[in-house]
Amino acid sequence: xxxxxxxxFTTLLGITVLINIGFYAILFSKFAFHKAKKEKQxxxxxxxxxxxxxxxxxxxxxxxxxxxxxxxxxxEVIVVNDNxxxxxxxxxxxxxxxxxxxxxINLKSSVTTIKGKKFPLSLGIRVAKxxxxxxxxxxxxxxxxxxxxxxxxHYNRKTEIVLGFANYEKKKSFFNAILRFDALxxxxxxxxxxxxxxxxxxxxxxxxYSKELFINHGGFTAHNHIFFGDDDxxxxxxxxxxxxxxxxxxxxxxxxxxxxxxxxxxxxxKLKSLTRKFYSNKHKFLLRLFESSxxxxxxxxxxxxxxxxxxxxTWIIPLLVFFxxxxxxxxxxxxxxxxKLGEKKFIPYIFVYDIVYLFLYSYILLTAKWGKNNRKKxx
Numbered sequence: 128x129x130x131x132x133x134x135x136f137t138t139l140l141g142i143t144v145l146i147n148i149g150f151y152a153i154l155f156s157k158f159a160f161h162k163a164k165k166e167k168q169x170x171x172x173x174x175x176x177x178x179x180x181x182x183x184x185x186x187x188x189x190x191x192x193x194x195x196x197x198x199x200x201x202x203e204v205i206v207v208n209d210n211x212x213x214x215x216x217x218x219x220x221x222x223x224x225x226x227x228x229x230x231x232i233n234l235k236s237s238v239t240t241i242k243g244k245k246f247p248l249s250l251g252i253r254v255a256k257x258x259x260x261x262x263x264x265x266x267x268x269x270x271x272x273x274x275x276x277x278x279x280x281h282y283n284r285k286t287e288i289v290l291g292f293a294n295y296e297k298k299k300s301f302f303n304a305i306l307r308f309d310a311l312x313x314x315x316x317x318x319x320x321x322x323x324x325x326x327x328x329x330x331x332x333x334x335x336y337s338k339e340l341f342i343n344h345g346g347f348t349a350h351n352h353i354f355f356g357d358d359d360x361x362x363x364x365x366x367x368x369x370x371x372x373x374x375x376x377x378x379x380x381x382x383x384x385x386x387x388x389x390x391x392x393x394x395x396x397k398l399k400s401l402t403r404k405f406y407s408n409k410h411k412f413l414l415r416l417f418e419s420s421x422x423x424x425x426x427x428x429x430x431x432x433x434x435x436x437x438x439x440x441t442w443i444i445p446l447l448v449f450f451x452x453x454x455x456x457x458x459x460x461x462x463x464x465x466x467k468l469g470e471k472k473f474i475p476y477i478f479v480y481d482i483v484y485l486f487l488y489s490y491i492l493l494t495a496k497w498g499k500n501n502r503k504k505x506x
Contacts, residue, residue: 133438137445140427144449147420151460157322158315159463163376173201174279175255175338176263179247180206183265184214186384191218193270194263195226202275205255206265207247208233230254245347252341261335262358268296269382277379278335287340287370288326288362290317291333292468293381302389305487308473308480315464318375320413324368327410331358333381340365353402363406375467396491418492421485424453454478 176194180187187206194204208215208231219231232254234247252260261278263270271277281289294310295303313330320327344365353360362371387395403411431446438446461481462474473480 133442136427136430137449140424140431140446140449143420143423143427144453146416147424148453148456150417150420151456154323155315155319155460155464158318158373158467159460161318161322161373161467169280169283171200171276172259172279172282173257174199174203174259174261174275175252175257176202176204176261176275177248177251177255178204178206178263178265179209179244179251180211180215180265181209181244182211182213182215184211184218186266187215187218187222190265190267190270191222191226191229193267195222195229196272197275198272199275199279201257203228203230203256205230205232205251207251209244209247210234210236245350249346252338252346255338258338259335260338260341262331262333263293263381264332264383266384266386267293267332267381268384271378271380273378274381277374277376278333281372281374282337285369286372287337288329288366288372289335290321290326290329290362290371290373291335291379291381292318292375293330293332293383294468294470295385296382298385302392303385304473304476304480305484306385306392307470308484311465311468311470311473312484314375314468315461318373320410321366321371321373325409325413326366326368326371327363327406327414328359329362329366332383333379334358334362336362336365340370350402350405353405359399360402360405363410377469380469393491396488397494400492418485418488421481422489425482425485457481 176197178190178194191204191206204226206219206229208219216231216233219229219233223229223231232247232250234250248262259279259282261275278289278291292310292314295306297303297307310330313328317326317328317330341361344361347361349364350360403414406414428450431450458477461477465471465473465477
């Protein structure tokens, strides 16, 4: 490697590292060092939990008792049965006889002009009798009796959105670890952006917003033609620097069942990634800048390792400084963040998952396309 090439390489590496650690030190540190404020005790506001289910009878048998026995004074559970052809309707009827606050809605026909689960979800929100809406999925398998309390306690005159965390059940497989790391990674990003007063997205497996906000923003009408986006696109549109809070206490975290294999997950993620084209320009720029700097860093690292044996110690030291600085800051911030979310076991393997996840998502973003690959039924 010539001196001129070395200077160019080191300069590009330095710029890449500074951009990347800037995200960790300024943005992601917001969540890593966040201390949850104790909310003022106020009378519990009535809440409507909404679940959309399609052929989920076997999951509802396990999840409904968790949702219907929350330690909360006034709430209803609305389950929208989206044209199921299994025993979902019978399961709902059975639970309704035992739990009067369960309100099933059985859809018998679909609306082909509205993609995904936006129509059944919109219907559930519109028939809800309460202003505070809390969303989850029928395949949740671990929900604290105090989940609703923790999600609803943030609501006041300003708060209209509460972002929660949901992760997948633990299994002994590398794919399951990637799946759970994916949930952690996205949550750390979403929580950090929200704390930075530029909220970007939420996770529909554990998400809350007000019915008034939903109606005032026209629900999902701006994105009815898109298959996904019932959570991230709505939050991207409706969240402001003042109306969004996060909740990650132990009793507020939900565990959901993993329903898919690697190939199916990869296809789903390709489709979900397409919703990002509808994000605000500011959000798109920030996401692309961080992802590009992360990818370029590992490319530079690979090049440096190839040429390392031929470099003098004087040339090696600046490279080591950049690499150590990047790894140290990332390890600290991500380690603190995953600990907050109850996943300390990921800490020793942060960089292994980070490398695999980064290149996997680069592949997803590069190969995602509209049209023929779009799914005709939602999960």
